[in-house]
Amino acid sequence: GIVNGTCNYILTRMEKEGLSFADCLKEAQRLGYAEADPSFDIEGNDTGHKLAILTTLAFGSQISADEIYLEGISNITIDDIHAAHDLGYRIKLLGVALKTATGIEQRVHPTMVPLNSVIAQVDGVTNAVALESDILGELLMVGPGAGGNATASAVLGDITDIAKSRPGAQQVPVLGRPAHLLEPYAKAEMTRHEGGYFIRLTVVDRAGVFASIATRMAENAISLESIVQHAKPSASEDESKTIILVTHATMESAVRQAVSAIKGEGYLLGEPQVIRIERPKTA
Structure with missing residues (x-):
């Protein structure tokens, strides 16, 4: 709530x-x-x-x-x-x-x-x-x-x-x-959580970046529901672009591993934004 x-x-x-x-x-x-x-x-x-x-x-x-x-x-x-x-x-x-x-x-x-x-x-x-x-x-x-x-x-x-x-x-x-x-509390680990994720990445606008991101997702068995790219008007190699990924239901641990791998690739600008998605049964 x-x-x-x-x-x-x-x-x-x-x-x-x-x-x-x-x-x-x-x-x-x-x-x-x-x-x-x-x-x-x-x-x-x-x-x-x-x-x-x-x-x-x-x-x-x-x-x-x-x-x-x-x-x-x-x-x-x-x-x-x-x-x-x-x-x-x-x-x-x-x-x-x-x-x-x-x-x-x-x-x-x-x-x-x-x-x-x-x-x-x-x-x-x-x-x-x-x-x-x-x-x-x-x-x-x-x-x-x-x-x-x-x-x-x-x-x-x-x-x-x-x-x-x-x-x-x-x-x-x-x-x-x-x-x-009251019963003793038994904790379920957050990494075992399963759900959809919104991932926003600001990256250097150059060839191969999109393919690299898709590869990191695939390596962690993350199925993507949608991918949206927003590039700035200028086509300069130094320009940045924003890539927004929305996943199907996947494990928290898989998303963390994929994002960590992307951070090590050298094309990410700033911190990635990851927001979980809840789809209530009552609409």
Whole structure:
């Protein structure tokens, strides 16, 4: 789900008004949505802490905030926003928890979601949590996620939970079951995650680069859904071009290995941008 109103506000303003990340952050601070030191929000820590609690509520496991894979939104550019829209996606900072055969996967990172999905319509400081159940299917809860009233309501709810307990006995377990009955947390490694990926590369515009990138992908058994090239008007050899790759479902480890190999080829300019793609079942 989307559980940090500050990040959602920033990404919404970037998309709808074409503003830079820095300008949107400054406005969020002026409105009181972001702290003077916004790093806890924009680097994903706040979302990670909330995801840890939601994971415990969903799966009955011990809280394990330190085991969550974290990426923030500070490296998202307006070019990423535009590229996502052109491909039929919108970028959101998502917290995702999934129970797998090897353990529980918990991750926080910028994510591309289809424009026609319900969660893509959640804008501004609004939060949303989607639950996928075995019987009821997918449930979506939406509400305000930043500002004085939303924060005060959450704090008061916590105080009420504390008031429902008495020394030595919690009459209404806030985590769904007494803390001593929570199951040990078993972590599923992030490298075993499987899904689609958006990869943006800025490279030197010269012969052989495109073939080299395709080779590195093939070597790691990555199937590509689409490839888009954007070159500057000048045909000078010193010019750069942007190559955008969208993969079919593939393993996180394969993408990391392919990107690492590309970085060693000598034609990459700057850091590659890798954004995971989620395709919710409910659209």
